[in-house]
Amino acid sequence: MKITGDFHTHTIYSCGYLLKGLHAKSTIEENVKSAFDKGLKTIVISEHGASHYLYGVRKKNLIKIRNEIDRLNEIYSEKGLFIMMGLESNLIGLDGQIDVDDDILKMLDILLMGFHYGSTPKSFKEGIDLYFISQLSRKHGYREDEITEAITESYVRAIKKYPIKIITHPGAKVKLNLLKLAKEAEKKDVALEVNSRHGNLSLDDLKMLKDINVKFYINSDAHKASEVGNFKKGIETFLLSGLDINRVINAI
Template sequence: MKILGDYHTHTIFSSGFRKKGTHATGTIEDNANVALKKGLTTLAISEHGPGHYLYGVRKENIPLMKEEIKRLNEYYVPRGLTILLGVEANLVGLDGELDVDDEFIKYLDVLLMGYHYGAMPKSAKDGLGLYLYNPISKAFKINQEKVVEMNTKAYLKAMDNYKIDIITHPGSKAKINIAEVAKKAKKVGTALEISAKHSELSVKSLNLLKGIDVDYYINSDAHKPEDVGNIEKGILKAREAKVPFDRIRNMIAEGE
């Protein structure tokens, strides 16, 4: 199997209020150079959503990034690589609200969604539910079933509210009913990420999804240019769980 694209990579624009390069170290062009050398045909720059104060992309940078990618594609597309602009939006509401609006989304080629500690919730109630109950439940193993149900409902509502292309590392930071999320994702055309960086989707979780024809992406979640396209750990998980490779959108059989 051959990887066609890496749809989850970060650059210095994932910086929040801090100095660029504190969280992710490369420029868009740095990531593109590595992607081209590794033979990728597609590279998505998918910064953290603007609602994360520590390493979210600043809204005013999105139009600038769009222009930079347009300029870079004039060089890279003739050489076989297309750069896309994406964002890894944060789940900030129990009702499935993300930290992006229509004005923001109009610039994007691909919309990813992930759960991250540190994103600004839309209300105190959402903050308690998403960012307090989750770590407490995980640390002390209390009310876990209720927390899983709460998280799952938020994920399902997010897929109702937005056309999400990829859910990143589902279940890695906030536990969910992965089968219910996969069923909904299949219905609306959202893919789940098999992360080469995070624990989820794990082989155990993938085995729970047999019989649900949901699609996947295997991504690097690169925060350094040299990690772009490094998805071997994700491929190993997919192989062990016997995921049909025709359901992995960014891979193709050699020779096709």
């Protein structure tokens, strides 16, 4: 199995109000060059959504990112590498709200969505449920089934409301009902990620999803240029699962 595109990479713009380079280390051009050197056909620059207090992209930087990607596409597209502007948006409400608006959506080529602590919730109450109760549930089994269902339902609402194409590292930071999410994702043509950095989906997750025809991406979630195209863990996990490799959208 060969992966031809990395649909999840971060650059120095994933830095919130902090100094650039504290969270993700490389520039867009450095990520792109790394993708080119590794023979990839596609790279997505997908910064953290703006609501993340520590790592979120500043909204005013989105236009700079768009312009830089357009500039680099003029150079690299004729060499066979296509660069896309993505965003790893954050779930911020139990009603499925994520941290994008129409202006942001218009700028993007592809929308990703994941769950991260440190995002500014839609309301104080949602913050308690999303970031505090969910952890009590995950780590100590507190109201486990109820909370898992509520968070899963908020993912489902998000994919019904927004043009999300990839759910990043499902289950990495919060417990989900993956069977339910996968069934809904299949209906909406949304793929689940096998994330080589976090190890989610896991081998057990993939085996569980064998009979649901949801699609996958295997991505690096690179936080520096040298990690772009690092799919080793994702590929190993996927091959062990025995699932059909044709279900991986960015594989040949």
